[in-house]
Amino acid sequence: MRALTQFVMRGPLQASAVAAITMLVPLLFWISAAVVGLVILRLGIRQGINVGLWALLPALGWSWIGQDPSALAVLLEVVLMASLIRSTRSWQQALVAGSTLAVIIGALLPLLYPALLDQLVKTGVSFYQQYNADVARALGDQLEPAIRQAMNASMAGIFLLTGIGLTMLARSWQARLFNPGGFREEFHALRLSWPVALLCAVAMLAGPSVGLNPVLIVWAGGLPLLIAGIALVHGVVGHRKMGVQWLVVFYIALLLLGPSLMLLLLVLAIVDSWLDIRGRLKPTGPAE
Numbered sequence: 001m002r003a004l005t006q007f008v009m010r011g012p013l014q015a016s017a018v019a020a021i022t023m024l025v026p027l028l029f030w031i032s033a034a035v036v037g038l039v040i041l042r043l044g045i046r047q048g049i050n051v052g053l054w055a056l057l058p059a060l061g062w063s064w065i066g067q068d069p070s071a072l073a074v075l076l077e078v079v080l081m082a083s084l085i086r087s088t089r090s091w092q093q094a095l096v097a098g099s100t101l102a103v104i105i106g107a108l109l110p111l112l113y114p115a116l117l118d119q120l121v122k123t124g125v126s127f128y129q130q131y132n133a134d135v136a137r138a139l140g141d142q143l144e145p146a147i148r149q150a151m152n153a154s155m156a157g158i159f160l161l162t163g164i165g166l167t168m169l170a171r172s173w174q175a176r177l178f179n180p181g182g183f184r185e186e187f188h189a190l191r192l193s194w195p196v197a198l199l200c201a202v203a204m205l206a207g208p209s210v211g212l213n214p215v216l217i218v219w220a221g222g223l224p225l226l227i228a229g230i231a232l233v234h235g236v237v238g239h240r241k242m243g244v245q246w247l248v249v250f251y252i253a254l255l256l257l258g259p260s261l262m263l264l265l266l267v268l269a270i271v272d273s274w275l276d277i278r279g280r281l282k283p284t285g286p287a288e
Contacts, residue, residue: 005173015039019055029071037082037170045083077163091190095224106156106216120151150215157219188238190231197273200225229265235278
């Protein structure tokens with residue numbers, strides 16, 4: 001990837017070509033979105049938008065002709081978050097903006113892609129009726145609306161998660177080329193302010209009561225907290241110089257424990273927004 005990023009940084013022509021070609025090739029749209037994010041972060045929003053337009057054209061093609069909004073939605077997420085990081089240097093603002101965009105995308109998906117959603121819902125209903133008959137009978141007429149709500153929210157949430165991951169990838173590319181170790185330091189320090197953490201928690205709890213899709217709100221409110229919780233773990237491990245094996249154990253546990261550990265990370269992120277856990281850690285090693 002280093003050779004690719006060096007080629008992209010040679011000029012707007014090279015960056016535009018890579019962004020357009022990789023967006024055209026199925027399953028390579030993530031490279032295109034990350035390239036656009038890199039250009040925004042390094043060269044500025046205006047140049048990034050110019051390159052992004054070349055990626056936008058095939059993304060619109062996939063969205064309109066192919067009826068697949070994935071590339072377009074992820075590209076928009078990356079452009080928004082990378083632009084905010086470029087202008088504010090704040091991951092908090094980028095995550096909140098990305099979550100807001102995810103809610104908007106979730107609201108538009110049923111309007112713009114009803115056939116796609118109907119197909120996914122039909123597949124989900126068939127799956128439950130075949131492999132989880134007890135659940136299907138218990139839900140009765142509510143099975144299809146519940147699956148529709150979950151599918152809609154999961155699509156928007158996965159777009160957001162992918163956008164966050166690709167924005168981080170673009171930031172890591174930038175750091176590797178121009179500021180080695182910079183992204184590691186930045187990610188280790190990522191922490192939500194207590195008003196934002198409280199807002200995310202309240203949104204997750206109160207969203208359904210105001211008529212919003214509860215699964216979508218959990219995605220939108222939970223992901224900034226989850227990313228902040230993961231950053232806290234990375235920050236503590238880095239501060240204590242515990243070694244990469246602890247992070248390997250952490251991610252294995254995250255895969256095995258799933259929701260239980262994720263819930264703990266959400267709580268830790270909220271607590272950290274108040275107490276600044278990393279700031280309270282004593283430095284390791286002898287005092288100088």
